[in-house]
Amino acid sequence: MNRIRIFISISLFIITGKISAEIILPSIFADGMVFQQSSNAPIWGKASPGNEIKVKTGWDNINYSVKVSADSIWKVWVKTPEASFKPYEVILSDKNSKIALKNVLIGEVWLCSGQSNMEMPMKGFINQPVDGAMAEILAAPNNAFRCFTLEKQWSYDPQFNCKGKWEFASPEGTPNFTATGYFFGKYIQQVLNVPVGLLNVTWGGSCIEAWMSRESLTSFSKIQLPEQNKEYKGKQHVPTYMYNGMLNTVIGFPIRGAIWYQGETNRNRFQLYPALFAAMQKDWQNRWNCGEFPIYFCQIAPYKYDGSDLTISALMREAQLQIAQNQPKTGIAILSDVGDENCIHPSNKKVAGQRLALQALAKTYNYKDLPYQSPEYKSVEFKDGKAYLTFQNAPQGIIPFSGPVTGFEIAGEDKHFESAVAMIEKGVVLVSSPVVANPVAVRYMFKNFAVGNLAGTNGLPVSSFRTDNWDN
Secondary structure: OOOHHHHHHHHHHHHHHHHHHHOEEOOOOOOOOOOEEEEEEEEEEOOOOOOEEEEEEEOOOOEEEEOOOOOOEEEEEEOOOOEEEEEEEEEEEEEOOOEEEEEEEEEEEEEEEHHHHOOOHHHHHHEEEEOHHHHHHOOOOOOEEEEEEEOOOOOOOOOOOOOOOEEEEOOHHHOOOHHHHHHHHHHHHHHHHEEEEEEEEEHHHHHHEEEEEHHHOOOOOOOOOOOOOOOOHHHHOOOHHHHHOHHHHOOOOOOOOOEEEOOOOOOOOHHHHHHHHHHHHHHHHHOOOOOOEEEEEOOOOOOOOOOOOOOHHHHHHHHHHHHHHHOEEEEEOOOOOOOOEEEEEOOHHHHHHHHHHHHHHOOOOOOOOOOOOOEEEEEEEEOOOOOEEEOOOOOOOEEEEOOOOOOOOOOOOOOOOOOEEEEEOEEEEEEEEOOOOOOOEEEEEEOOOOOOOOOEOOOOEEOOOOOOOOOO
């Protein structure tokens, strides 16, 4: 019996010693990773308290070292060079173990987050394809375009790690890329000619509150924060759960910025959305500690939701547009031309990624002359039974991208909207209806689902808008 006890004790000691001596890295630090260029990049992990962790970076052969703290956590900052297609090694070691991270590239890294329209992979969802995906999947492999996809994981407490892996664009890897992120990254790489890395941190149906920390939500009295050990249905709807379970595991990994496609789940709470978005962005910036990085986001596309004639999602689109107009370090991709009345996931993810890339190239990468903006409603004047609408961000005017101008409604003081006729004269849109003699309000595509065709000469569509505030 004593021999058995001694054997067990020795075995436990050996096992415990081995586990505590190992260098444990979050899954994002792995072979094939992409580091943000020209950054002060943290690398972190766990090991035995008091151990000295050494890190050697292959691009400059500099040795870094740090002592493991009492809570077993260590973190070291390394300097990254300018972007390069040359693969490097990063070697980590302590007195008992050694890890070599191979095929590491230096380039541009972007976080891709939100709900199902960002999650939707290039291979599509069941019975829901992505337009043009097969041609991209069968394209020549691109080892310098990579995506790290986190597995879904929710938590009440902030987590240290989450399962995930780096894949590069290829017939095997591309199908798993976020489709919106894929097209965004493709255009960024095409213009900048650098390696690109994407962090796919998404969960279908998630609300914005789920991607926010507890601290960032404390000022919102109407939001009920979760209680510990209480069971909740629909984990993606619980405030802080996605942040703690997924986002926290990659916060600090250096990024250039974020792209965001979310809002469908928050459409019934549209009034609060701009404030939530602002709080989320500020909190992310503070916690990432890599500057006031931008978040470029997609406006939700037209879809019938609870009924095509209702306006609730149009009010959400209006709230999202206000974010882009008023909040620094943001930009919006208008998707009013790709909505599907019967499917919440537009199949044309190429335009979503492309329009987000336009925002990033113009605002982050300083392509100043790039025509990246959709025209926006500016003002209205009512006279002679017509509405005269002017637009901004349309230096070369606005046009219908097919046929006569469609999508307008007009109303008098009775607040009853009628379909309207619209035409363009010298950059001004004239709207009228034979049954509304004295109009006082105009709306364009201001329903859950509507079809319109107004765009700038750059091909970017006009967002749904209204001149009244009757539904507030």
